[in-house]
Amino acid sequence: MATEHSRTAARLMVSPAVILLFLWMIVPLGMTIYFSFLRYNLLMPGMESWTGFDNYYYFLVQPAFGAALLNTLLLVGGVLLITVVGGILLALLLDQPFKGQGIVRVMVIAPFFVMPTVSALVWKNMFMNPVNGMFAHLAKTLGLQPFDFLSQAPLASIILIVAWSWLPFATLILLTALQSLDREQMEAAEMDGASWMNRFIYLTLPHLTRSITVVVLIQTIFLLSVFAEILVTTNGGPGTASTNLPYLVYQQSLLNYDVGGGSAGGIVAVILANIVAFFLMRMIGKNLES
């Protein structure tokens, strides 16, 4: 079907996007690679000198690096777990007929529209603050000691905040998928006496596989670069308890103004993200083939 003519046309049509993205990738990336080999502190211009792999060495040996790596994985994994499981349950619930479906759906979808900075500010101050926050007030009403979320469980708190933002996204995709489930097949299975659990495992879940894959893929891309939520709530602390890779790079390049070290960190992060992406594609990519 594809003629030589249409192939040429297709190449022409793809090329603007490819060229632009290539430039977008290569220009900053090229500059970043260049900077990553320099001793370059923003506050001491004119002192740049070639340092070889020093920046990489120092970035990788700092104790915070291991912690940041682990935190990044925990953050991505934790949010994925909550949003996928929560999304499936919520989608199953919303798929049932009930009164006021439209309004409930509007309420569930809402957090997705809230800017990350705003949601982090609101959770931090109005809810998790151990003195004036809503949770502290509730605990006091119940006669309990207020729990100090952001210092006792910083990473878990951030996971909660991020999961709140992404739960609607997962729910919506899964709900759409559920609605296309073959009703007759479901009813037939019910007639045959298949339990709810069995119907879910053997009919619903396989049907949702593709959607779950999409949710995991898209969210991973965004979750690997979670930054604003950490900056606003914990500043990566206490210690390095909630420092992820992007935040570590931020610390290096914009708090220390060590552009060389920050660039090296950026390159390390790009490499790691691509490794994750590669494995992700290997593991779940085949689910996307039609």
Add this chain to the structure above:
Amino acid sequence: MARKSSSLKTSVVTVAAWTIGFLIFFPILWIIILSFKTEGDAIKAPLEVLTSGWTLHSYAEVQERSNYALHFWNSVVLSVGSTLLALVIAVPAAWAMAFVPGKRTKDLLMWMLSTKMMPAVGVLVPMYLLFRDLGLLDSRAGLTVVLTLINLPIVIWMLYTYFKEIPGEILEAARMDGATLRSEILYILTPMAVPGIASTMLLNIILAWNEAFWTLQLTTKAAAPLTQFIASYSSPEGLFYAKLSAASTMAIAPILILGWFSQKQLVRGLTFGAVK
């Protein structure tokens, strides 16, 4: 019997769905409530907050201190502009990948997505230097281009999955009738793809509206969108819950309303081709 149990089930589902929906929505509702309180009342216990008086004072103060209209307009221009620009680039690319797939189409798509994984903070200084040399600092044009490029991979991917679901036979039939490539895209493909394009557009507007790194770093005043508006209320000295709530409400309200009105459209396209 069956009827009774199903009506019981419906009420249980109704209660459960409303409770969960309310809990998920509650933080947003709470900001809206706090925005109508005085600073002193806003930090009280929840029940006292609800029973205290209502006031528009925080809105007045925010209005007086900041140029909301300018920030709002910048947000609109940036998110809509970058979305349209992205669509202009993405529609042909997605069309070509969907209907004339090559051996490397999948790889190309994955490569495009991988460009999104670069941590923005790591490339700020290079970008800042680049923008300075091009005279693009604090310009809507420069930021529009950045936002376009950031979201382009997602846009292409969404459109690609959407186009793939359009049966090829229709296009072949059109070709038999002598349709040119241009008219094929314009008169056959586009109308069929309108729902997909619409939801892609909506999602992209939301993502661009909420982008909070580049919009803050590359602007100062003329091109500064609502993300910067929020940054001037985030942690001042003294009590700030009510002012922060008012500013937050003003920053998220437009996109929330847009999202609610268009949620059906949005949902249709959010499938990413995952629903067959």
Add this chain to the structure above:
Amino acid sequence: MTMTYRAMLGATVALTLASAALAETTITVATVNNGDMIRMQGLMDDFNAKHPDIKVEWVTLEENILRQKVTTDIATKGGQFDVMTIGTYEAPIWGKQGWLVSLNDLPAEYDVDDLLPAIRGGLTVDGNLVAAPFYGESSMVMYRTDLMEKAGLTMPEAPTWAFIKDAAAKMTDKDAEIYGICLRGKAGWGENMAFLTAMSNSFGAKWFDADWKPQFDQQPWKDTLNFYLDLMTNYGPPGASNNGFNENLALFQQGKCGMWIDATVAASFVTNPKESTVADKVGFALAPDNGLGKRGNWLWAWNLGIPAGSQKVDAAKAFVAWATSKEYLALVAEKEGWANVPPGTRTSLYENPEYQKVPFAKMTLDSINAADPTKPTVDPVPYVGVQFVAIPEFQGLGTMVGQLFSAALAGSSTADDALAQAQAAVTTEMTRAGYIK
């Protein structure tokens, strides 16, 4: 499609315009979102009346974002701002780089000799005044007079740390949500490290010895950190490791702190009956000491500086001179009362009998005078700065050490571990930066 066209057209126009200079007289001022700066924005009518040809546009940002944005801009010569609000930490470093326009040629009626010597000294590089102070602050003890009385104690004008600990223990009533002492715990060189570095000075500790070797493995730092952790865990509020100035201010204003050691500028907030529930029950004292000759108070000022690349230096100077003038202080006093005047910059303000009636005026001046950035510690050190070390690397170092100490406060590590890690990390960085040969 028309929208796209318009966006494109807009892009082209913006591109063309961006290279041309903006209107001659519009200056962009980057500022921090604190009360005094916001107040100034409300008093611009006076400036506009005096300088009708200059239009001031504000970019108001939260402190951390502001600092990062102006630093990026000035270091890359981005030219986005004509006046920048900078701290006493940045001023000498930037001044040395030649990034700031000298303000030595301000008109005679500006009366530069009226600036407080301690503040002015910190802003002078090689004989050039590189930034003009908008307000200055030190730190001091703010305490609840009623709770102090209830505890049967009298706060001396110059308390010792031992007294502070004793008072904190007696004032604390956790059931009534009253915590004896509130101190900064949030990680950051300008947050917990500002407090702890200043505090460590009074314990005889220092960041570096004469050879730039870090001193966290020495006894004085151990004493400092242990004393701080002991105070905070026993008598501090919950969640202290996330508390900065704002959080503590809110706590104090709600009557939940017995004592609070922080910026002198807080005094005008806690005594303001509109915001504070304890406005009439606040007393002030000098920051504590240990009898070693140094007090645990810092010295800080927010200043207005003009980046060397600015195209509108004259208009910017006119603005800086107005904003930091005696007349501006009088203007604020007239419109908002003496208590709201930006403190800590001018001798004449403290000589004004009207201002002397303000309850915290004297204590603020005494605190500022008690801090000496050139001799901050008990033993001599190779650096300048009370609660910071004026080298470009300090921001990073301070934040890193601040994180370790805030982890110790949160209970996720011990004081000894935190100090050992700080020592190791700072040694690495200082070696890398070439200070340690």
